[in-house]
Amino acid sequence: MIVPPPLSKVNLKDFDPNDNGNMERDAAEAAVDQLRDELSVLQEKLYASNEKSLLLVFQAMDAGGKDGTIKKVLSGINPQGVHVTSFKAPTSEELAHDFLWRIHAHTPAKGYISVFNRNHYEDVLVVRVDKLAPELVWRERYDHINNFEKFLYDSGTRILKFYLHIDKDEQKERFQKRLDDPEKHWKFDIADMRKREQWDEYMKAYEDMLSKCNTEYAPWHIVPANRKWYRNLVVMQAIVETMRDMDLHYPEPQTGLDKVVIPD
């Protein structure tokens, strides 16, 4: 099961990061290529109709594949219609506001797709694990987030949230590859080692997030992510299925097009 029932208790041990849907890599990659063409048409309709919008939220442990998924799944879409925002540790200005202030500033306008690489869930993840705010503060955020996402949904934004689920061994392998390959050194961050040591605490924080903020209007997808090719397919399918369901149409053309004569 990739989307658990809304607001049910999630235990990540029930979700196998190695799951490959009994597929072969070639078949999955071919399916992604085909869906990419459909996604491109759906995105053009979203943009042309200029009524609704889509928000894609990505969250994962370090080396979980957020960047790679965004690159693979969204390549092929007209860049004019997509905004990607990577949320880093908040600036002092951001910290002087409520935690959703900087997030709201990047939600999609009508006709657009916004992609969040990290997002407001950091405020119940790193903030909780590193005790950057007292428990009384972050505990209340699950409700605040649900209300915020409901507000966006009611305002015409469809929201899909993806937790890319890798295991600790896979993370180690990916870190090692970054260390071994000079062209990947830029991706290696010594600070990530500390987060790895906090793995179990993070898993608890993720489970709470996935239990408390998985709603009908903004579902969490728990994506098996040890195999990148299967991860890409799962994310691609979820996006395409949602956009098919959004009932997108090209707008009515201006009247009188049949009488237009293009001047020489």
Ligand code: ATP
């Ligand atoms: P890369 O995969 O390229 O390393 P990244 O998303 O890890 O990308 P970094 O600049 O390395 O980017 O890290 C961003 C850091 O900002 C993360 O450690 C994340 O936990 C932290 N961060 C994001 N939002 C918040 C927040 N609200 N409060 C505190 N820290 C945050």
Ligand code: MG
């Ligand atoms: Mg990093």
